[in-house]
Every structure is written in structure tokens, then in C-alpha cells.
Amino acid sequence: MSDQTKGGEPPVQLWTRDGFMGAISVVTRSTYAPDYLSVEGQHAPRRSVLDRLIPDDRDNPDALATTVATSRLGIRLLVSGRRKPMPYVVRNVEADEIHFIQSGNVKFETDVGCITADEGDFVCIPRAIAYRYAPTGDAMRSVIVESPSALKLSPPAPTGMVNVARDVEYATVGADIPAGGPTKLILKTLDGENTVFTMPHDPLSLGMQLSESVPVWKLNLNKIQVLTYLPEGGPPSQFLSSTAGDVLMFNLSSRPSNRPPIHINADFDEVICYVRGPGAWGGCSEPGTLTWVPKGVIHHGPSENVKEAYQAWLMETRATLRWTPAAIAASQLMETSEYGPHPSELRHS
Numbered sequence: 387m388s389d390q391t392k393g394g395e396p397p398v399q400l401w402t403r404d405g406f407m408g409a410i411s412v413v414t415r416s417t418y419a420p421d422y423l424s425v426e427g428q429h430a431p432r433r434s435v436l437d438r439l440i441p442d443d444r445d446n447p448d449a450l451a452t453t454v455a456t457s458r459l460g461i462r463l464l465v466s467g468r469r470k471p472m473p474y475v476v477r478n479v480e481a482d483e484i485h486f487i488q489s490g491n492v493k494f495e496t497d498v499g500c501i502t503a504d505e506g507d508f509v510c511i512p513r514a515i516a517y518r519y520a521p522t523g524d525a526m527r528s529v530i531v532e533s534p535s536a537l538k539l540s541p542p543a544p545t546g547m548v549n550v551a552r553d554v555e556y557a558t559v560g561a562d563i564p565a566g567g568p569t570k571l572i573l574k575t576l577d578g579e580n581t582v583f584t585m586p587h588d589p590l591s592l593g594m595q596l597s598e599s600v601p602v603w604k605l606n607l608n609k610i611q612v613l614t615y616l617p618e619g620g621p622p623s624q625f626l627s628s629t630a631g632d633v634l635m636f637n638l639s640s641r642p643s644n645r646p647p648i649h650i651n652a653d654f655d656e657v658i659c660y661v662r663g664p665g666a667w668g669g670c671s672e673p674g675t676l677t678w679v680p681k682g683v684i685h686h687g688p689s690e691n692v693k694e695a696y697q698a699w700l701m702e703t704r705a706t707l708r709w710t711p712a713a714i715a716a717s718q719l720m721e722t723s724e725y726g727p728h729p730s731e732l733r734h735s
């Protein structure tokens with residue numbers, strides 16, 4: 387068991403509302419609070435590596451992206467790993483989508499134009515915009531966040547954290563998609579009961595763009611500056627949020643800071659994607675490691691002050707996530723100190 391007592395001082399434990407924006411309580415404890423011996427039930431921290439979460443669309447081009455986690459609020463987490471282009475078009479009619487490209491190069495064709503995304507890009511496809519995508523090479527892997535509440539860039543200073551003019555790129559209309567023949571258009575809804583239209587032509591064959599604004603954009607993780615309160619660090623700052631405030635996204639890459647405090651996040655589940663090194667982030671060193679700490683579960687978290695540097699992002703959500711049986715089977719219980727596998731998992735393997 388870990389012992390984080392330094393210089394004889396007992397560890398401090400925080401309880402916070404609204405992330406770090408609301409009420410707070412701080413106490414000391416005589417023991418290291420994140421330790422647990424075993425757990426039964428769904429509301430327990432998990433970790434998985436995208437290479438082991440094999441999406442259905444990897445081997446079956448007709449499949450949709452595979453759900454990793456669902457919630458009563460309709461916020462969902464999915465993974466995709468296409469090797470072939472989508473043979474159909476999808477329009478999510480109840481949620482905005484953020485596609486994070488973990489690996490590969492992906493060309494998106496949408497109702498408002500085309501955009502090619504590289505590793506590390508977040509691609510935003512708002513509700514009711516039809517799209518299809520394809521890897522430009524042999525393979526790709528992405529994590530998709532679905533949010534019924536509209537998602538928008540919301541750095542704390544309008545241009546401080548993101549250089550919007552330089553680094554946010556928008557879809558452009560090209561004349562390279564022919565009208566084509568009959569095409570399947572799948573309308574995705576929160577109930578999972580997809581509705582399939584057969585259209586006489588390719589719905590993504592466009593003419594020209596007339597409006598000034600384009601709702602489909604991309605931004606690379608490494609173009610989002612990290613905020614830190616020197617010398618101790620403090621909480622990270624979001625670059626993206628939903629209008630309902632139930633989804634917040636952060637760049638959680640390495641930064642000068644102290645280790646986070648041992649804390650209980652009363653209102654948010656925390657999903658972190660360790661994207662890549664060179665440096666390890668605590669117990670996470672495999673590119674595309676997804677970690678999840680459900681709300682109300684005490685955790686510490688690895689040091690973010692890693693000299694070799696690493697890239698990671700965090701999604702906080704008011705939704706209570708539930709991993710699907712397939713995702714649970716491809717994941718491990720996680721300890722909440724360094725975010726490695728829980729010792730009980732190591733005994734099993």
C-alpha cells in the first residue's frame with residue numbers, strides 16, 4: 387500500500403463541488419485515502435488501452451463506432467478504428483460529437499464540407515450535420531464524445547489559450563464528391579434505434595459555401611496551451627464546454643505543478659486519455675490509455691510535472707458513465723493513486 391505521508395505530515399483530503407469552482411472541504415487523514423482492497427459493482431475506476439478496445443468498425447466496414455460508455459444524460463463515449471471508408475452517411479440528430487484522432491489520418495466529408503484530421507486533432511461535428519469518414523492510410527483510431535448539449539470552444543480568455551485565427555481550421559466545400567447513386571443515411575438517436583433512409587444520391591455532394599460561418603472545425607491538442615498557477619500548479623482550465631455545463635474538456639498534458647491533491651470530485655466523472663509520451667504519466671505509458679474515475683470516488687492522480695513531457699486530455703462530465711460489458715471485458719480495474727492497474731488485477735493476470 388502506498389504511503390504518501392511526507393515529513394510526518396498526514397495527507398490532506400479535499401472534497402469539492404463543481405470541479406474546483408464551488409464549495410470545498412479540506413481535512414487530514416491518518417491513512418492514504420485512495421487505497422481500496424476490492425470492489426464490486428459498476429461505479430468503480432477503470433482503465434483500458436485503445437489497442438485492446440477493438441471497435442466493430444475495424445473489421446466490419448458496415449458497423450458504426452462502438453460504444454464504450456453510456457449515461458442517463460445521453461453523454462456517451464465511443465471508439466472507432468476504421469480500415470475502410472464508411473459505406474454510409476451518419477447524422478447524429480440528438481448530440482454534438484467530438485472525434486479525437488488518436489492515430490492515423492482521417493478525411494471527414496460532411497454536410498458543410500471536408501476536413502482532413504491528423505493525430506492529436508479534435509474534430510467537432512455538431513448535431514444534425516451528416517458525415518462520413520475514412521482513413522487516408524491503412525488504419526485510424528479515434529475516441530468520440532457525444533453530448534446532447536451543444537459543445538463550443540470556451541477558453542477562459544477568448545484568445546489566451548487557443549490561437550483561434552491560426553489554429554482552428556474549418557471544413558471547406560470542394561466539388562470533388564459526385565452526386566453518385568443511392569446512398570444509405572443513418573440518423574443516430576440517443577435510444578440507439580438508428581433510422582436508415584435510402585437517398586437517391588450522395589447527400590454529401592455539395593456545390594458551394596454561401597454562409598460565412600462553418601460549424602465543423604478541428605483543433606490539435608498540442609495547439610491548446612496549458613494553464614498553471616506558479617509555483618504549485620492548481621487546477622487545469624477547460625478549452626471546451628457544453629452549453630449545459632455538463633461536459634468540460636481540458637488539455638491535461640505535462641506542466642509545471644505540484645502533484646494534484648487527494649480529492650473527491652462531487653459532481654463530475656473524470657475521463658482522461660493519455661495520448662502519448664515520451665514521458666509516462668504515472669501508471670500510464672501506453673499511447674491511447676483511457677482512464678475513468680467516477681464521481682465521488684476518491685483519487686490522487688499522477689504528477690503532471692514530467693520533464694520528458696507527455697500529452698493527455700481530460701473530459702469532466704456531470705453524467706454518471708457506465709461502461710458497456712464489452713468495454714469492461716477489455717479493461718482493468720484501476721488504482722487511483724498513479725492510475726495503474728489495481729493490485730487485484732495484477733494477481734489475476
Ligand SMILES: [Fe+2]
Binds near residue numbers: 649656685
Ligand atoms: Fe480529480
